[in-house]
Amino acid sequence: MAAPSPGPREVLACSPEAGRRAAASRSGRHSLLWRLRDKQCRLGLFEIGPGHELHGLTCMMQAGLWAATQATIDHPPTGPSSQEDFSEVLTQVHEGFELGTLAGPAFARLRRSLGLAEEDYQAALGPGGPYLQFLGTSKSSASFFLSHDQRFFLKTQLRREMRALLAHLPRYVQHLQRYPHSLLARLLGMHSLRVAQGRKKYFIIMQSVFYPTGRIAERYDIKGCEVNRWVEPAPKGSSLVLVLKDLNFEGRTINLGPQRSWLLRQMELDTTFLRELNMLDYSLLLAFQGLHQDENGPGSSLIFCVTRSVQGTYSPEEPEAQNRRLLPDVPNALHVLDGPEQRYFLGFVDLATAYGLRKRLEHLWKTLRYPGRTFSTVSPAHYARRLCQWVEAHTE
Secondary structure, eight states, X not given: OOOOOOEEEEEEOOOTHHHHHHHHHHHHHSOHHHHHHHHHHTTTOEEOOTTSTXXXXXXXXXXXXXXXXXXXXXXXXXXXXXXXHHHEEEEEEETTEEEEEETHHHHHHHHHHTTOOHHHHHHXXXXXXXXXXXXXXXXXXXXEEEOTTSSEEEEEEOHHHHHHHHHHHHHHHHXXXXXXXXSBOXXXXXXXXXXXXXXXXXXXXXXXXXXXXXXXXXXXXXOSOOTTOOXXXXXXXXXXXXXXXXXXXTTOOBOOGGGHHHHHHHHHHHHHHHHHTTBOOOEEEEEEEEOOGGGSSTTOTTSOEESSTTTTXXXXXXXXXXXXXXXXXXXXXXXXXXXXXXEEEXXXXXXXXXXXXXXXXXXXXXXXXXXXXXXXXXXXXXXXXXXXXXXXXXXX
16 A cells, blocks of 8 residues: 655744753753652663764754644644645754654644643653663664653654555554554654755654653563564663563563453454554563552552453444543553553554565565574464464463
8 A cells, every 4th residue: 555645845943942941941840859760760771962973863853843843733733634634744944954744633633632732742852851762672773762751752764664654544543543542552753854965764753652661670572473582681780771572571471360351352453453454573562560559459549440341342333342441540541551460561563564575585584594483574464363372371
């Protein structure tokens, strides 16, 4: 499926200087205790400050995103959603670079549906504080960043990946509308960045699955296979934040109690959707966080209350009913599940790899290279089924 034909607009960007002043003013109002707690939560992450090789790039991203969000604040999309929402390209010209915003109205509507205020989004991604970097365990050449408050995740993408995401964006939005508690990561923006006359770089913004970060003890990237799925753990006492993989998870169990049947049903819904889009190589992110005593047990306000969805029942008259849940009043509740003793963060990421000729050839090569072993490059149907089986085998 080809990406929709973009409708380009080019404007001069407003200066983010006002944003810097506003951010500085907000920072000045933070207490010393808040700043110390924020610093503690950043252990294992690295500020991209002056002297960092990516500092120039991230400064341009921050200035560009501040101006792009300001354009939405000044001119929010109105009226019913349309095909043009998914095809618009807004290019803002800055000093030394230009930033493109792809499908801006569609993403503005999506952010609004998530209850995310544009001003908060702008403050987190703008020049109010440096982006953060962690030592990724991915073998791709992509760069990964977190906003300074760790709410939003930014990742560079290849052009073909961006085209795939744009092509499927209307169906992605439709899926989230039908299943508002889907495990799919929430894409919040897609952008291009061109420095001087150089080639365009592309990047996406999404809600971080691992948020809020306090007390998260372990993080995993699960694909349901074994080849290249081991990460050497950080030394004991190290503050490095590593995302481990399938083989590191051996011997572990996700204890969900009554939430298990809901999760298995939602896994089936989401992987079926990705299979229909001919997608593979996506990951299930998983993190553990121990519950405090006041978060555990009957009557706790943070334990999920499940209405009609816990058994995965299906109503033909109301197809979204099987995953309608009463969510706790905590940040990022869409990706949080409470078990009897642990809180789990769960979400699908890397939703842009299609099973085309390149991947079919890679599948043939890996079949010869790794006989009798499981690897990531398999057909979308096989990939979806295997990942669901992994979750079923590792939950109780």
